Amino acid sequence: MRPLVSIVVPSYKTVAYIKETMDSILGQTYENLEVIVSDHSSPDGTWELLQPYAQDPRVQLFEQPRGGGAPANWTAATERATGEFLKLVCGDDTIDPTCVERQVDAMLAAPNAVVCASKRRIVNSHGEVLMASRGLGHLRGEVSGPQAVRAAILAGTNIFGEPGCVLLRREALQATGGWDDRFPYVLDLHTYCNVLQHGSFVAVDEVLAAFRLNASQWTIALSQQQSEQVVGFHHKVAEETPAC
Template sequence: MPSVSIVIPAFRNARFIDETVDSALAQTYEDLEVVIADHSSDDGTWELLQRYADHPRVRLLRTPAGGGAPANWNAVTHAATGTYLKLLCGDDLIAPTCVEKQVAALQAHPTAVAAAARRDLIDPAGDVLLAGRGIDPLSGLVPGPEAIRALVRAGTNLLGEPGCVLIRREVLERVGGWLAPYPYLIDQFTYMSVLEHGDLVALPETLASFRVSDTQWSVRLASEQSRQAAGTHRHFRERLPETVTRGDVALGNARARMTALMRRAAYVVWRKRMKASA
């Protein structure tokens, strides 16, 4: 069995899926498998994936329609066999040394259950919109409860999208896989649940790229995301009352509302930029 599973839940990613898969296969850490599950896409994604059908490190799956992102994320994760797991969405990218550096971090810190790195936000053409986002104020080995509190207080996902994070697969399975009581925060809620079982390693390097597009759900549904952030903060306040205070929750909720406003404003600017360059 490989040490690492990179799992890619694809859905209507025909425009970018080859870049995503190629970034996974270009890793300097070679003891890995790439498992791709296409969620019954109707845009040619499955057909494009056939170029990888004979690759010795790739497995292709097709999951039935329905259930949204949680269904496909968990289906592709359940097919993984590696000690460590990275979920990479079908239009995002990881740097060639991403897995190597994150595996080294987890091996150097046996108490850590997840390693996270910074990421760039890129547009559909791959141009950088914002560089080196995420992680701050976290650095190095961070106790799990402290990392959870920081996430609550931030009011946003400091650890970034799944491509930024490498998780011990056994712990992810222990918490029940990708958890979606608040679907727009499926990644953050799951990270926080995993961090109840161990520590975080926060790496300063930028090792992933998150692609922003006009169909990206967290941009279009910013207000709903801030509401679900408040629910997430409340959940972990109840889980960890000695660590996460009422003040932490109030601060995080206020910051989540502000982040929603900023995201909408940034989206308007981005749309104008895309139209101008078209």
């Protein structure tokens, strides 16, 4: 039977965190899932540390050749997914035990929904909580896709959160061409906004994931380009979404 949920894990140089990430995924209360890990030829031992997880029948491990940065690895992992719903969890983040169950329930209760998100904790490289609850803005329950996009643009930030606290309808993601890296710093937010042109958004008002601030993240290297990319992205979305 095809799993209902695909959890894809792009990893790169996450040897210090990947075990915690994988254990959080495999410890979900929701069990009808597959886990696809794509390691981007990490030189730090991440690939070797992942090997024992291949013994779990839900887990598939792949090694992605170097090149293309994070967008290439996100795409490589996602293209192997088969589930109706898709969650991407970066190799240094974690999801709470009931995260997938709560989000699947929310999506099944809203047949027109293409994106579901919850709040998340922000933690540092040691796992210490820097912010106990972040995300969603004023969004609650099911709202139209354009309404959710407008809320994000007006907030000037990613109110949906990083992929670990988001569940996507995979068919809708495919229909938009997958992860959109034209503005790499807002890769996730840009993609959500594309997908939300195809259906509604559901907000689960609970903290169900943790996002780790890590100095080695690929986004840190883009700091000089961030402002320019965010401005360009906002202009693009304003043109494509009515009343933004």
